[in-house]
Amino acid sequence: MDLVQKNLLEQVAGLHEIPEGAYNIRANGNKLGRNTTANIDIVTKTDKDGIDIIIKPGTVNESVHIPVLLSQSGMQECVYNDFYIGEGADVTIVAGCGIHNCGVDTSKHDGVHTFYLEKNAKVRYVERHYGEGDGNGENIMNPETVVHLKEGAHMDMETTQIKGIDSTNRVTRGDLADGAMLEIHEKIMTHGKQFARTDFAVDLNGDNSSCNLISRSVAKGESRQEFFSIMNGNAACAGHSECDAIIMDQGCVTASPQLTANCIDANLIHEAAIGKIAGEQLIKLMTLGLTEKEAEEQIVNGFLK
Amino acid sequence: MDLVQKNLLEQVAGLHEIPEGAYNIRANGNKLGRNTTANIDIVTKTDKDGIDIIIKPGTVNESVHIPVLLSQSGMQECVYNDFYIGEGADVTIVAGCGIHNCGVDTSKHDGVHTFYLEKNAKVRYVERHYGEGDGNGENIMNPETVVHLKEGAHMDMETTQIKGIDSTNRVTRGDLADGAMLEIHEKIMTHGKQFARTDFAVDLNGDNSSCNLISRSVAKGESRQEFFSIMNGNAACAGHSECDAIIMDQGCVTASPQLTANCIDANLIHEAAIGKIAGEQLIKLMTLGLTEKEAEEQIVNGFLK
Numbered sequence: 001m002d003l004v005q006k007n008l009l010e011q012v013a014g015l016h017e018i019p020e021g022a023y024n025i026r027a028n029g030n031k032l033g034r035n036t037t038a039n040i041d042i043v044t045k046t047d048k049d050g051i052d053i054i055i056k057p058g059t060v061n062e063s064v065h066i067p068v069l070l071s072q073s074g075m076q077e078c079v080y081n082d083f084y085i086g087e088g089a090d091v092t093i094v095a096g097c098g099i100h101n102c103g104v105d106t107s108k109h110d111g112v113h114t115f116y117l118e119k120n121a122k123v124r125y126v127e128r129h130y131g132e133g134d135g136n137g138e139n140i141m142n143p144e145t146v147v148h149l150k151e152g153a154h155m156d157m158e159t160t161q162i163k164g165i166d167s168t169n170r171v172t173r174g175d176l177a178d179g180a181m182l183e184i185h186e187k188i189m190t191h192g193k194q195f196a197r198t199d200f201a202v203d204l205n206g207d208n209s210s211c212n213l214i215s216r217s218v219a220k221g222e223s224r225q226e227f228f229s230i231m232n233g234n235a236a237c238a239g240h241s242e243c244d245a246i247i248m249d250q251g252c253v254t255a256s257p258q259l260t261a262n263c264i265d266a267n268l269i270h271e272a273a274i275g276k277i278a279g280e281q282l283i284k285l286m287t288l289g290l291t292e293k294e295a296e297e298q299i300v301n302g303f304l305k
Numbered sequence: 306m307d308l309v310q311k312n313l314l315e316q317v318a319g320l321h322e323i324p325e326g327a328y329n330i331r332a333n334g335n336k337l338g339r340n341t342t343a344n345i346d347i348v349t350k351t352d353k354d355g356i357d358i359i360i361k362p363g364t365v366n367e368s369v370h371i372p373v374l375l376s377q378s379g380m381q382e383c384v385y386n387d388f389y390i391g392e393g394a395d396v397t398i399v400a401g402c403g404i405h406n407c408g409v410d411t412s413k414h415d416g417v418h419t420f421y422l423e424k425n426a427k428v429r430y431v432e433r434h435y436g437e438g439d440g441n442g443e444n445i446m447n448p449e450t451v452v453h454l455k456e457g458a459h460m461d462m463e464t465t466q467i468k469g470i471d472s473t474n475r476v477t478r479g480d481l482a483d484g485a486m487l488e489i490h491e492k493i494m495t496h497g498k499q500f501a502r503t504d505f506a507v508d509l510n511g512d513n514s515s516c517n518l519i520s521r522s523v524a525k526g527e528s529r530q531e532f533f534s535i536m537n538g539n540a541a542c543a544g545h546s547e548c549d550a551i552i553m554d555q556g557c558v559t560a561s562p563q564l565t566a567n568c569i570d571a572n573l574i575h576e577a578a579i580g581k582i583a584g585e586q587l588i589k590l591m592t593l594g595l596t597e598k599e600a601e602e603q604i605v606n607g608f609l610k
Contacts, residue, residue, distance in 0.1 A: 233579075245566075247566050247569050247571075248569065249569065250569065251569065252565070252566060252567050253565070253566050254563065254564065254565040254566075255563065255564045255565075255575070256561065256562070256563035256564075257561070257562070257575075257577075258559065258560065258561035259559065259560045259561075259577055259579055260557070260558070260559040260560075261550070261552050261557060261558050261559075261579040261580070262557050264552050264553065264554065264555065264556065264581050265581065266552075266579070266580070267579075267580040267581075268577075268578070268579045268580065269577065269578045269579075270560070270562075270575070270576070270577040270578075271575070271576050271577075272562075272564055272573075272574065272575040272576075273573070273574045273575075274538075274564055274566040274571070274572075274573045274574075275566070275571070275572040275573065275574075276569050276570065276572075
């Protein structure tokens with residue numbers, strides 16, 4: 001791994017070196033390293049680009065890291081990763097993609113991640129997207145996440161895109177059986193002329209299933225963001241979605257959440273707010289000695305924390 | 306006017322007899338009566354079915370009633386009414402349509418109402434839709450309301466559809482200049498196999514313009530309701546929308562509100578909640594001696610009040 005790749009790895013996976021436990025590091029389309037454990041197997045797909053991550057029933061306190069690094073300008077790929085999480089397992093999965101593009105060509109990573117959680121399985125899934133580069137080449141990432149939750153399964157998703165992605169279309173699909181729970185926290189910040197679209201659709205099919213979707217975003221510069229969500233309550237379920245956005249400079253944000261109750265025992269709630277940073281908040285911090293820019297930064301960091 | 310028509314008039318306009326002030330009563334496609342005043346003129350359109358209502362600048366404390374009655378089964382019509390409200394006028398306009406259908410044919414009233422409010426004009430607009438009939442004929446109403454608000458104009462819309470409309474597609478469009486204000490209160494109750502769709506789109510184009518949209522609906526039986534709204538903040542404006550729905554029996558409700566901030570000084574908020582009547586509320590009223598059905602009725606009436 002060179003220095004550029006090491007830095008990307010730190011940005012997307014919080015890792016300074018090769019991680020413990022199971023991992024698969026993909027760099028510029030090649031396998032840079034892989035480790036499996038007694039409970040976690042990683043198998044290269046034979047029909048298309050990507051891997052299968054197979055986690056044995058009952059596996060607990062283990063983690064899987066599958067970072068993807070692109071440091072060659074103009075590198076474009078589409079990868080399919082499938083996750084099979086056995087009954088009663090409780091694991092952490094850290095994915096993410098970092099692009100370093102110092103050329104003039106477009107670098108692009110499309111990843112389709114499909115999760116199959118068996119009964120009572122629990123997954124904490126962390127995904128970070130990061131781009132950098134002093135060239136003119138665009139960085140594009142289109143992550144698609146599909147989540148199938150069986151009875152009593154829990155999935156906690158944290159996705160973050162803070163910097164350097166010129167264009168992204170983030171698609172998430174979920175279906176939940178009885179007692180399943182899906183918790184999604186999304187954070188997005190865009191700047192310059194960037195564009196980000198997020199598109200959620202969740203079917204609450206099982207009794208006592210629940211979904212909590214929290215999206216927080218900041219649009220700076222001339223960037224544009226679109227938020228779409230669909231939550232279908234098809235059983236005695238609880239759904240909550242919340243999308244809050246701060247706009248700065250000439251940023252534009254659209255929020256379009258949709259709730260549908262197809263069952264009388266479905267309970268669905270949505271909230272959205274779009275606006276700039278309140279003047280009083282800025283003034284309060286500025287009286288404490290911060291410049292306007294520092295005060296803004298502090299508020300934005302707190303909002304996305 | 307026969308008894309059936311008198312009853313419809315009471316349901317849609319709260320009138321027991323011919324109203325005071327300006328009015329135009331339309332029954333089964335014909336003019337049943339019209340009155341104009343020194344400040345309010347009503348003129349039959351020559352290019353299509355409908356009327357122009359012209360209100361002089363500065364007109365205050367006057368009202369216009371324009372009820373539409375359909376008592377012949379199978380009657381179908383599309384009417385265009387345009388309202389020109391002079392600068393500084395402050396008037397109440399009561400519209401509405403009542404259908405009595407005792408036959409097997411579909412009765413249908415489509416009304417397109419376009420409002421032009423000059424500077425600082427104020428309108429309170431009340432619209433009620435009501436259907437009845439012991440036959441098998443369907444009652445269909447598709448009201449379209451288009452509102453153009455110049456600087457400082459205020460419009461307060463109250464629309465109610467409580468009973469007897471089998472299918473409705475309610476379209477509202479609005480554009481607001483500096484300091485204009487649009488307040489919309491919508492109440493809908495559907496039962497049986499009824500279908501109701503509401504579709505709002507409001508452009509907040511002027512600085513200090515504001516829109517407040519409150520929709521409350523109850524879906525009983527096997528009825529279906531769809532709520533769509535679009536609010537575009539194109540200036541230093543404030544937009545708030547709220548759609549709350551109670552579902553009962555096998556009722557289905559979809560809520561799909563969209564907010565877009567195209568200006569950093571736009572402040573947009575949305576809230577939505579869909580669910581059934583809370584069990585505790587029912588129990589509280591039942592301990593006071595109400596039956597479950599009476600308790601439900603009381604809660605629904607309070608919700609739609």
